[in-house]
Amino acid sequence: MAEEVKSLNFIEHIIEEDLRNGFDQNSLRFRFPPEPNGYLHIGHASSICLNFGLGLEYNAPVNLRFDDTNPAKEEQEFVDAIKKDVSWLGFEWDKECYASDYFQQLYDWAVYLIQSGKAYVDSQTSEEMAAQKGTPTRPGTDSPYRNRSVEENLDLFERMKKGEFESGSHVLRAKIDMNSSNMLMRDPVMYRILHKSHHRTGDTWCIYPMYDWTHGESDYIEQISHSLCTLEFAMHRELYEWFLEQVYDTSQVKPKQREFARRNLSHTVVSKRKLLRLVQEKVVTGWDDPRMPTISGLRRRGYTPESIRKFADTIGIAKRENLIDVSLLEFCAREDLNKTAPRVMAVLDPLKIVITNYPEGKTEYVTAENNPEEENVTYRELPFSKELYIEREDFKEEANRKFFRLKLGGEVRLKNAYIIKAENVIKDADGTILEVHCTYDELSKSGSGTPESMRKVKGTLHWVSIPHAKKAEIRVYDRLFTEAEPDGHEDKDFLEFINPDSLSIVEGYIEPGLVEAAAGERFQFQRIGYFCVDPDSSKENPVFNKTVGLRDSWAKIAEK
RNA sequence: UGGCCUAUGGUGUAAUUGGUAACACAGCUGAUUUUGGUUCAGUCGUUCAAGGUUCGAGUCCUUGUAGGCCAACCA
Numbered sequence: 357m358a359e360e361v362k363s364l365n366f367i368e369h370i371i372e373e374d375l376r377n378g379f380d381q382n383s384l385r386f387r388f389p390p391e392p393n394g395y396l397h398i399g400h401a402s403s404i405c406l407n408f409g410l411g412l413e414y415n416a417p418v419n420l421r422f423d424d425t426n427p428a429k430e431e432q433e434f435v436d437a438i439k440k441d442v443s444w445l446g447f448e449w450d451k452e453c454y455a456s457d458y459f460q461q462l463y464d465w466a467v468y469l470i471q472s473g474k475a476y477v478d479s480q481t482s483e484e485m486a487a488q489k490g491t492p493t494r495p496g497t498d499s500p501y502r503n504r505s506v507e508e509n510l511d512l513f514e515r516m517k518k519g520e521f522e523s524g525s526h527v528l529r530a531k532i533d534m535n536s537s538n539m540l541m542r543d544p545v546m547y548r549i550l551h552k553s554h555h556r557t558g559d560t561w562c563i564y565p566m567y568d569w570t571h572g573e574s575d576y577i578e579q580i581s582h583s584l585c586t587l588e589f590a591m592h593r594e595l596y597e598w599f600l601e602q603v604y605d606t607s608q609v610k611p612k613q614r615e616f617a618r619r620n621l622s623h624t625v626v627s628k629r630k631l632l633r634l635v636q637e638k639v640v641t642g643w644d645d646p647r648m649p650t651i652s653g654l655r656r657r658g659y660t661p662e663s664i665r666k667f668a669d670t671i672g673i674a675k676r677e678n679l680i681d682v683s684l685l686e687f688c689a690r691e692d693l694n695k696t697a698p699r700v701m702a703v704l705d706p707l708k709i710v711i712t713n714y715p716e717g718k719t720e721y722v723t724a725e726n727n728p729e730e731e732n733v734t735y736r737e738l739p740f741s742k743e744l745y746i747e748r749e750d751f752k753e754e755a756n757r758k759f760f761r762l763k764l765g766g767e768v769r770l771k772n773a774y775i776i777k778a779e780n781v782i783k784d785a786d787g788t789i790l791e792v793h794c795t796y797d798e799l800s801k802s803g804s805g806t807p808e809s810m811r812k813v814k815g816t817l818h819w820v821s822i823p824h825a826k827k828a829e830i831r832v833y834d835r836l837f838t839e840a841e842p843d844g845h846e847d848k849d850f851l852e853f854i855n856p857d858s859l860s861i862v863e864g865y866i867e868p869g870l871v872e873a874a875a876g877e878r879f880q881f882q883r884i885g886y887f888c889v890d891p892d893s894s895k896e897n898p899v900f901n902k903t904v905g906l907r908d909s910w911a912k913i914a915e916k
Numbered sequence: 917u918g919g920c921c922u923a924u925g926g927u928g929u930a931a932u933u934g935g936u937a938a939c940a941c942a943g944c945u946g947a948u949u950u951u952g953g954u955u956c957a958g959u960c961g962u963u964c965a966a967g968g969u970u971c972g973a974g975u976c977c978u979u980g981u982a983g984g985c986c987a988a989c990c991a
Contacts, residue, residue, distance in 0.1 A: 363930045493918045537919040539987050548989035567991050672929045681927050684941050816950045883951045910952040
């Protein structure tokens, strides 16, 4: 077999070039740096797969680092959820790190910067500083405090740390260049006073370092070789490097920041802020609502880690804007589930069938394949009887030749059982069909080997036996938004495009063995789609979530 | 009156670094099928524009055009 030439993404090209230029492969090290202020979503999954994938590819360690520099927003709850999600995706981190572990080192370095005349305490309001900042096309002006003496700065900064000042009264700023074309270089804030206790450091600190000051130095402390982030940080790179330059020791690895485009998924939103709104405004039931593009939502929906990793791998990584069609994600789910999900029968919209020539009160068992994709196919027994449910849409009194299902006078195979023929219908006063009376061919039983059992009939239907079937709550999910890019309208709020039919709850009937299934177990309801047992489920009240429907070429024909 | 980034089929991503533009999804045909599933075969369709360098340009140069990002004591 010819070895497939693996194409590299632009990050891998950069790493390969570094290696060619003499960078030691053993010094390669990556990190995934979430802020614990929300739940991880499919966009993060892409970043996780990138960083941990690189670790696997180059046999390099990958740290999980919580960027926890803002106690106003961050909580332990999110730390726990993030760890769970990363593990569930199937990745192992080398070290579990926290930016807050570096607060002392960061403080010491800040003191060093003050001593070197590279940082100063500013005592203006944020409004005053904003006014001096200028605009992208107009340079800024110096703060009146810019030239405080080193001694005064040191004294003030220490007193900031000791808690002598109110929140917001002073900040520590890097002294760089108020005329820079890069706004971030116009004396960025390094520390702010925040009298707020931190989920890990408690009340030890009341000054907290800003992202730019923290991130690069944390990468340096951990000796991260390649620090990958999203495109909006591209302008931060110059500052990242400036900060690094102040403390860098040439015997150490100097981390390199590179930026990639965040992945956007159609028919949803991928932004923590917007997802938070969906939760707060109760559009969904929580962060793990199966309609959410969060990792926890996808998990509850029935997506497998494999399918998400495959998806991330397939969409790749680049620098241009993108909107990935959700149908690709759905394809990845089906591809994986097709191989692994046991086939079962469930009827979501029941229509009663009575087999008039079948003995009253008789129960017999038919044999069903668990999964035709299995290497060694296994089987189970299913009860069959005179009265059955089939799917309402599988019967029509009259239909054309393209309708391969049951119609009056027509024959159809009941999956794993007999061939039946529809003889007449019973309707109520409104004309709604209550029952379809059929006859069956006793010799046509599946697997019996008779010539009758080998007969080809055009359609095969799934069914359940009414006396044996169990009721189940089936939560049928659809796309959360009707628009491909709900947040792509400048004049309209994304919530205007919520799909009113994103969830419909139906009472269906499942084959009896299914009540034993445990939360998280995934199945294919034959001819319908993939479903998974919800955590709300119990043996008495089974609950299934629809992950994704089967490909439905009939729906396309029916449309025409 | 700025700076940075990006432009390849409908979508996403590649192209051995200047040498036949390909892979996946989506779409469309057909075959197989006791799931209108799966599988298999086939098919449609691509380098933002204009110049330039070169035997040869998606790739290099110039000039445009379009889109994104940058003025939080957020990350």
